[in-house]
Amino acid sequence: MRRKSINSLSRHVPQRTCFAFCRVGDKRQLIRLVKASGGGVEVDRSGRAKGRGAYLCTEPDCWRTGLGKSGRLERALRTSITQEECQRLLQFSKDLVERPTGGDGK
Numbered sequence: 001m002r003r004k005s006i007n008s009l010s011r012h013v014p015q016r017t018c019f020a021f022c023r024v025g026d027k028r029q030l031i032r033l034v035k036a037s038g039g040g041v042e043v044d045r046s047g048r049a050k051g052r053g054a055y056l057c058t059e060p061d062c063w064r065t066g067l068g069k070s071g072r073l074e075r076a077l078r079t080s081i082t083q084e085e086c087q088r089l090l091q092f093s094k095d096l097v098e099r100p101t102g103g104d105g106k
């Protein structure tokens, strides 16, 4: 008789993690990216948009990694993004660093 060891098998980590390389503690803020209905990727500021989502922290390096040629984001969201979109998202991450979220409403 085999017993499933819940403890070792299902590692449900309630904490969201940045899908780039870093390990995220709750110290870091995470930005949710969602697959847009029309294709492509959108930044989900509210964190409540429907659809497949992936999280990135506010570390620009992670955006570069996630959006880079490794295709992590595309794999995570099962979509493809254009070069243009990639640039837009990278710009967004730069803005985040200069002006953290939670100031300007939308």
Ligand SMILES: [Zn+2]
Pocket: 018, 019, 020, 021, 022, 023, 024, 056, 057, 058, 059, 062
């Ligand atoms: Zn990260």
